[in-house]
Amino acid sequence: MDFKRFFGDTILTTKIESVVNWGRKYSLWPMPYGTACCAIEFMGTVSSQFDVSRFGAEVVRFSPRQSDLLLVMGTINYKQAPALKKIYEQMCEPKWVVAVGACAASGGFYNNYSVLQGIDEIIPVDVYVPGCPPRPEQILDAVMKIQAKIDYHA
Amino acid sequence: MLEVLKQKFGSAILDHHQNYGDETVVVDRASILEVMKFLKQNAACPFNLFLDLGGVDYPNRNPRFELVYHLYSLPRNRRIRIKTALPESDLKIRSVISVWESADWFEREAFDMFGIHFEGHPNLKRLLMWEGFQGHPLRKDYPIDKRQPIPVMADLV
Numbered sequence: 226m227d228f229k230r231f232f233g234d235t236i237l238t239t240k241i242e243s244v245v246n247w248g249r250k251y252s253l254w255p256m257p258y259g260t261a262c263c264a265i266e267f268m269g270t271v272s273s274q275f276d277v278s279r280f281g282a283e284v285v286r287f288s289p290r291q292s293d294l295l296l297v298m299g300t301i302n303y304k305q306a307p308a309l310k311k312i313y314e315q316m317c318e319p320k321w322v323v324a325v326g327a328c329a330a331s332g333g334f335y336n337n338y339s340v341l342q343g344i345d346e347i348i349p350v351d352v353y354v355p356g357c358p359p360r361p362e363q364i365l366d367a368v369m370k371i372q373a374k375i376d377y378h379a
Numbered sequence: 380m381l382e383v384l385k386q387k388f389g390s391a392i393l394d395h396h397q398n399y400g401d402e403t404v405v406v407d408r409a410s411i412l413e414v415m416k417f418l419k420q421n422a423a424c425p426f427n428l429f430l431d432l433g434g435v436d437y438p439n440r441n442p443r444f445e446l447v448y449h450l451y452s453l454p455r456n457r458r459i460r461i462k463t464a465l466p467e468s469d470l471k472i473r474s475v476i477s478v479w480e481s482a483d484w485f486e487r488e489a490f491d492m493f494g495i496h497f498e499g500h501p502n503l504k505r506l507l508m509w510e511g512f513q514g515h516p517l518r519k520d521y522p523i524d525k526r527q528p529i530p531v532m533a534d535l536v
Contacts, residue, residue, distance in 0.1 A: 304509050307532030338516040338525060339508070347529065 249293070249319070250375040251281035253368065256292035256316065258309060261299030263326035263358040270361040280368050289315040294371065295348075296364075300328040301341045313348045321374070323367045324350045327357045380424055380459060388414055403460040408446075411463055412473045418450060419478050424457055426450035429479035432486065434493040438519045442466035444493060448475075465495060474499040492517035 228236065255277075257267055270277050277283050286292040289312045301309055313322065324344050327333035330353040332342035344350060351374060352367045381395045381402055391410035396403050406414050418426045430449040437443055448461040465472060474497040475482045486497040487506035494515040497503055505512065509530040514521055 303527070303529055304507075306529050311532055337523065338521065338527070341529070342526075 246375050250372040252284075253280075253282040253294040253321075253371065254284045254286050254292040255282055255294040255296050256286055256289050256312070257296050257298060258312065259296075259298045260301065260305075261326070261328060261358075263298035263329070263356075266358045266361055267296060267298055267325070267364060270364045275361040275365060277365060277368060280365065280372070282368050289313070290317065292316060293320045294368075295320065295322045296325055297322065297329040297344050298325040298358075300333065300335055301344055302339045303341055304339070306341050306347050309344065310347045321351045321371050322348055323352045323354060323364075323371065325354045325364060325367065326359055327355060330355065333357060380457070383421070383423070384414065384417075387417065401458065401460070403462060405462045405464070408463045408465060408472050411461075412475060412478070414461065415448070415475045415478045418459065418461075424452050424455045426452045426457075426459060428453055429475075429481045429485075430458075432482060432489060434489040434495055434517065436493060436517065436519045444470060444495060446472065446489065446495065470494060471496045471498055473497070476500060491515070494518070 228238070257264060259267060269275055271283060271285060282294065289295070293316065295313060295316060297309065313320075322344075324330040328335065328340070329344050330350075332340050334357075336342070341347070352370045354363050354367045356363055381397065381404060384404060385392050385395070388406075388410060391407045391414065392404060393407055394405035404414075428451040430451050431447075432449070433447045435445040435447060437445065442464040444465040444467065446463050446465065448463075450459050450461065451457070452459075463472065470493075472495065474486055476486070476499065483500070483502070484506055486500055487503060489495050490497060490500075490503055491505040491507050492515055504510075508516065511530060512527055514525075
């Protein structure tokens with residue numbers, strides 16, 4: 226059947242994954258795992274000045290079961306590493322992880338007996354954000370990179 | 380206070396000094412509990428607040444380890460610092476929990492970080508590091524880049 230002739234420009238054709246992922250990327254539900262000053266920057270990111278809701282990611286949930294974007298913001302030490310891993314495992318698929326700040330990404334300047342040298346030792350990370358702490362713009366940039374990644378997989 | 384302690388405990392007071400009114404006494408570890416009891420219970424200046432207990436590792440000194448107690452007298456607004464040295468071969472000292480209950484976690488921390496044993500402590504286990512951690516990380520000979528296996532979370536139910 227000739228759709229074009231029959232319906233003109235009133236119908237768009239696409240793939241189901243593309244539509245679903247288009248919805249996902251504009252409705253990320255972040256779960257903040259904040260342990261240090263990076264979490265304070267995230268508060269700024271959510272608030273009106275920077276306003277992460279412009280990217281559809283403003284519904285912050287404090288339950289891993291209700292969220293699909295894990296934001297690890299701050300120093301993670303070995304003792305709490307298993308708790309972070311458990312929280313990651315409790316999140317439903319599909320899920321994404323951002324390591325916000327130098328500590329979560331690499332251990333930062335805490336090169337010692339107690340601090341995990343980057344959360345990628347225990348869970349997979351999609352985007353690393355440098356900075357100590359990063360500017361809110363950098364966290365927004367990480368959200369946009371996650372959105373691009375969701376698009377790419379569609 | 381220094382003179383009172385010297386008179387009462389004599390040779391157990393190994394050394395003492397005083398800077399800007401800040402008194403420090405070095406006590407033989409065998410008499411630590413008696414000295415502490417006296418400091419808490421004496422009527423003239425009762426040190427009723429246990430502020431801090433810290434360990435120190437001097438690798439080039441003999442005896443190698445040192446404990447530093449910080450006490451404060453709320454009624455007299457006076458502070459005192461008690462130091463005591465511990466040899467590496469016999470890392471033991473009597474617990475002061477019977478004098479100040481708040482010494483509990485400080486002693487556990489010193490045990491965790493330096494491996495100092497406090498005799499008479501009711502629950503002497505690691506405070507900060509996890510079960511299964513090997514060694515004592517604040518000792519100077521603990522390798523700075525040593526990493527230990529990541530602990531596994533116990534079942535929640």
